[in-house]
Amino acid sequence: MAKKQKAKDKTDLKDESIDTEDTLEEDESIEEDIDSLDQEADENQNAEEKIKDLEEALLRSRAELDNAFKRNTADIEKAHKYGVERLLNELLPVVDNLEHALNNFSKDSTKEDREGVELTLKSFESALDKFGIRPIYPVNEHFDPVKHEAVMTSQDPKKENNEIENIFQRGWELHDRVVRPARVSVIKN
DSSP: OHHHHHHHHHHHHHHHHHHHHHHHHHHHHHHHHHHHHHHHHHHHHHHHHHHHHHHHHHHHHHHHHHHHHHHHHHHHHHHHHHTTHHHHHHHHHHHHHHHHHHHTOOTTSOHHHHHHHHHHHHHHHHHHHHTTEEEEOOTTOBOOTTTEEEEEEEOOTTSOTTBEEEEEEOEEEETTEEEEOEEEEEEOO
16 A cells, blocks of 8 residues: 555656646746737837837928928029019119210200100110019108118208218119119218
């Protein structure tokens, strides 16, 4: 009977060692599953961060594209609006010469010659006006450094300080942008 008991104890020990091994294997398996779940969670978190970063980059790219489109649209509008500025700078001396011709006609010149130059100047100015080009002729205005260029100053107690006394050359503006300031003399008391 003692032999049977010993054999039974041995089989119980084997069963317990098998159970212990199974439990150890199960524990290791559970730990591996936990580790793999942690890795998956980390990967998911990294993926979510990457998604957020990519979404932010996409939003920035869209904003930059919108801004570039707006800048290009504004540049095109300015080019259409102020594209004739270089041509205007070349034509202004012609207008000045016609004005000088009108002011300096000799007594020997005919009335028709004077009228011809006046009509030429008027038609030239009306053509310029069609393109938004207007003269700056500051009669009875105060000096504005944006629109006027002071060529000289003079004193006159009858007039106010910074009042324009004389106009030497008309200025010109294109759609509220001064292309050439008017040359004037200014009162400084």
